[in-house]
Amino acid sequence: MAFFPQQPFYNPPIPFTGSIQGRLQEGKSIIISGRVLPGANRFHVNLQYGSASGTDVALHFNPRYDSSPGYVVTNTYQKFSGWGQEERKHPTPLTQGSAFSLMILVGSDSYKIATNGSHFMEYRHRIPYNAVDTIHVEGMVEISSIAFQSPGPYMPQPQPPYNPQYAVPTPGYPPAQCPFPCPSYPPAPAPCPPAVAHSLPYRTAINGGLYPGKTVTVEGVVNNSAKRMNFDLCFRGSSIALHYNPRFDERVVVRNSHIHDKWGTEERGSGMPFHLGHKFVLTMVCTPQGYNIMVNGNQVHTYKHRHTSLHEINELKINGDLKLVSVMV
Structure with a gap:
């Protein structure tokens, strides 16, 4: 949280x-x-x-x-x-x-x-x-x-000492991993089980709703035998503005919305950016047009708004075959 x-x-x-x-x-x-x-x-x-x-x-x-x-x-x-x-x-x-x-x-x-x-x-x-x-x-x-x-409680990490040469890119220096689209970010980070995992199904409020620039970040580990998991941005209880649904049994990520008690047309394709048994960082950024969705630092999907009253989108729900490490909304 x-x-x-x-x-x-x-x-x-x-x-x-x-x-x-x-x-x-x-x-x-x-x-x-x-x-x-x-x-x-x-x-x-x-x-x-x-x-x-x-x-x-x-x-x-x-x-x-x-x-x-x-x-x-x-x-x-x-x-x-x-x-x-x-x-x-x-x-x-x-x-x-x-x-x-x-x-x-x-x-x-x-x-x-x-x-x-x-x-x-x-x-x-x-x-x-x-x-x-x-x-x-x-x-x-x-x-x-x-x-x-801000993230939840954490153990501060030591910072590297000041080095004025940081101003000049050092050939061969490995770039830092980050939750934004970086071409050099490894597509499949090494397995890394979390020390503490949240229970599932998980739900948390998005205080104030969404707006352009609002970012939701989820860190977790995919189960070794995972079939499916879902990350839903919800409004009015059961309505879903964005249903982000990796399906390992189909090797596809499905994107959809559930509005007025019915599902819309599924969007599929662009491959499977998640890997069985591996850690992931999922970042969903709300933009004026829709959502930019990043996994492990690479932008993998976009999804146009089907529910445009962004301030009403006030809840995140997560479930499926994963260990949930942290959520930042």
Whole structure:
């Protein structure tokens, strides 16, 4: 079960500086929804140590539009040494005049950054993330909400020591695994039974319902002799906006909706991204058009909304042949 340490910031004035309650921790994510202003030249999102001017900035995420089609600069600032070496990514997925969702997930060795439901980049930690207690947004951007999601109780993992060479990609360095679509993420992680599993069938409320940018993450292990499992985003009790149903006996994942007491047309295909006896991370990202569905870091399916009153979708149900390790909603 996810914990919600603080309420979102809604429609904050720009520039904006807000506190991150409880500071950053591994598994915590920040979801920013907004719009790049038409004709914008740049804006930035900083994750930093406190609100004072000139403080250390652990992550500087800076879309720039001084050349077409635009790009993103990431960097770290330390008050005693200044800015580090820039990392640039072309092109920016956040276009001028367009709405966007930006999600920053804190990993043990890097920030995993997704835009509009799809993986965009990773940024390796240069200074410790567990001292970050402030988010700062400035520039030509409108923000509708800044939300926070935290995992349940966890054992903190040691962070790697600061290394200024993290600014330069090291040939042969293995990329960190993440719950966003990363081409290098292994399609079948090694079997890893959980220490503690939730009982099934499992159900939990989605407080406030869904909205574009809202993410649901499920970690589990497929049983060795699994036949089927299902992950359902529900509303009005028994109605299902998204029925995500891996069927090992058919080697297919079925997607469907159950509305007005009847099933719709099934969507099938795109292979089977789950593996018997193996751990998985399932991430379902709500977008304005539908759902982007990732398994073990790879985007494997999309599903258009059939129930468009997203705020009514307020429950997650899970059942089937799996061991359920954790759920973050």
